[in-house]
Amino acid sequence: MEYSILADVYEKLESISSKLEKTHILADLFSKTPSEDLPKVALLAVGRVFPVYSEYELGIATQMMMKAISKATGFSLNDVEKKFKKTGDLGLTTEDCIKSRKQVILFKKKLTVNTVFENLQKLAYITGVGSQDRKLNLIAELLVSAKPKEARYVVRTILQELRVGVAEGIIRDAIVEAFLYKEGMSKEEKNEMAAAVEYAWNILSDFGEIAKIAKERGVEGLRKVQIQLGKPIQVMLGEKAESIEEIIKEFGKVAVEYKYDGMRAQIQKKGDKIWIYTRRLEDVTKQFADLVEFCKKGIKAKECIVEGEVLGINPETGFPLPFQMLSQRIHRKYDIQKMIKEIPVQIHLFDVLYLEGKPLFDKPFKERRRILESIIKPIPKKFEPAKQLITDDLKEAETFYQEALNAKQEGVFLKVLDSSYVFGRHVGGWYKIKPIMETLDLVIVGATWGVGSRAKWLSSYVLACRDSNTGKFLPCGMMGTGLTEEQFQLMTDTLKELIIDEKGREARIRPKIVVEVAYQEIQKSPNYESGLALRFPRLIRIREDKGPEEADTIERVYELFKSQGRAG
Missing domain, CATH: 3.30.470.30 (DNA ligase/mRNA capping enzyme)
Structure with a gap:
């Protein structure tokens, strides 16, 4: 299967916010995908090349990616950095560089899903002396073969910033629609199909494998899924x-x-x-x-x-x-x-x-x-x-x-x-x-370098909640208290690797770090995209156990806002 088909689907998904429409688009893609490519396509649909439980990580930083773009397109590293500062998105930056590529490529192979998937997995496997150069060369080789749109999504996938608003729930529903729904099914029967996919997800935690089972063995195959020791199961939460x-x-x-x-x-x-x-x-x-x-x-x-x-x-x-x-x-x-x-x-x-x-x-x-x-x-x-x-x-x-x-x-x-x-x-x-007032789990999407004794640290952090419909992160406050010097240093070391771009003292951060914060109250505010602002947020702890997709939603923040009696 050509990767361009997947790139076209990504572009459609990126342009719409409706969960139902996204589900239809992915269901159509899954139903037309050959069996041998289906597990890969299902994982790539959420920007992954490994299941959630895999110990492997791609681990490619922004700076290395810019060097690979420079090598693949002939633009100087300085030119790539300038373009990146304008777009704020390395995927779009790469697309633009390839459209006006300075190097002429005589013989280009068409990118396939299999080529992209396997080469991205190789990035995680490369270790040891010279590993950085080998990774850079591998990325550059992919970009040399990529069309502009393909390059946009290859780069975003590598950086784990796909930005098409697809989470596990949409993948689950798309698998059901693609392989299990039949015309004339009652609502109860449809719910049973969805429950079978959900059960398989809870046991396997791998939509690639689940999609293949649904296509080849149907609902009964999903219901017969068994625990495989060495693969984690989903957990119950309170x-x-x-x-x-x-x-x-x-x-x-x-x-x-x-x-x-x-x-x-x-x-x-x-x-x-x-x-x-x-x-x-x-x-x-x-x-x-x-x-x-x-x-x-x-x-x-x-x-x-x-x-x-x-x-x-x-x-x-x-x-x-x-x-x-x-x-x-x-x-x-x-x-x-x-x-x-x-x-x-x-x-x-x-x-x-x-x-x-x-x-x-x-x-x-x-x-x-x-x-x-x-x-x-x-x-x-x-x-x-x-x-x-x-x-x-x-x-x-x-x-x-x-x-x-x-x-x-x-x-x-x-x-x-x-x-x-x-x-x-x-x-x-x-x-x-728990004894304390309701806390929120929010994602850090920006940070500011300090002044004076804090000049060496990123010491103020832009906090964002999640839009459950689009997957976007909506800023809702700034936090700069509740951390020790050791924590400021640890946070700075962590966030430096996630900086997307910088303007003066302000840095835009790839949404990855989740923090639990307390606050005095929630107020309405036109200064933040969410329309709400936390007053005096303070750090309770960094949530190492949570990913950005588990951050509290804008609906949850608004619910807490209303419970203060300030909904007017």
Whole structure:
């Protein structure tokens, strides 16, 4: 399949905001795509060449991309930088450079989906001495063969900035429409088809594989999808609740569990092989070699999937460290043994989802907890079940909640005893209680270099919420407080790699870093694209466990604005 077909589809998707229209366009594309290309096209549709759980990253910075554009088109690096400052989009910059290319290319091969996909994967595989030059040459080779429009989307895909407003939900619906819907189907039947794709997504987390199954084996093939140890499954998320009292009134006796200030971990075991995944399904097994050893000693089952919360521990005091300290280990690629000594961990297990070949999602929570306790051998202060109280007594529950806060944890979860494990958020069954006012998870899309003693840091950050229809990020405030000097340095080191362009002291940032912020109130404001502004936002923590697609939506921000009584 020629890549130009996909580029045309990208352009259509970019020009419209309707989710339904985007779904129709992608369904038409999927239905016409040959089986051998379908998994690749389904991944490329969301700007990926690896499933979400893959440890591989393309890791191409803006500066390297500009050098590749220069090499492929004959424009000087300075010329490319000037064009980039005008467009603010390296995809459009490349398109413009190729339209007026200074080098004459006599023999150009047509780009195919397979060529683009495989070469982009190669970028992630190239390591070692001379790897930067080899990556640059590989990108330049692709751009030499690309037509202007193709180049726009190749570059955006490499930089993970596709900008066509397609997320997982649209891909799911497009797969259903392309391969499962039949004329005359009732609404109930259509919902069943969508549920089958959703189930397969929850188990496989790979729309490339799911699209192929849907095309070749239909709805029954999707329903028969089984857990494959070594591939993470989607997780269940809790809802926010106003009070302990309202949950006990509604459900009676519940399990009250500590909500630990740590990293959620999905642990898979098959014999002596252990995999550890984050809430975002990132493979962090190598980074947590100490936890792997705890699992080998503490899990009695041969095959299972368990979940827990990992805490960083101060080796001198034995007390938990803030999540921000633990987060240093999550993306660490070197000095891992040193970090294990500096920030040792412990885990508190709270669920079991799979045991000896059988999924346990449909079993009630109280039964899953009983099974969990039967298959683990606790290692004191290293590998233990989450602290839990089962009660319908409000005073007991509130005392337990206060104990959690005194232990420097975030709060508590209230879990309905007969609830099954349901993938995704806002599904009921788990309710979280936290003491502080409602916080927001927002994406950093801009930053300003400081002055005086802060001149070496990016020290003010433009925060943005997400438009759930278009996928755009809408600015809603500036934050410059709540960070230590160490955090300013860490944030600067991280954001420097994500700078798209700079004007004076201001930098535009690729939307990747999610931060949890508190604020005094939300106000209407014509100064921000969202129409709203956070007053005095302050950093609570960097959300290493969340991607930009999980940031709070403009609808959520407006909902909180209205709840202040300021909707007028």
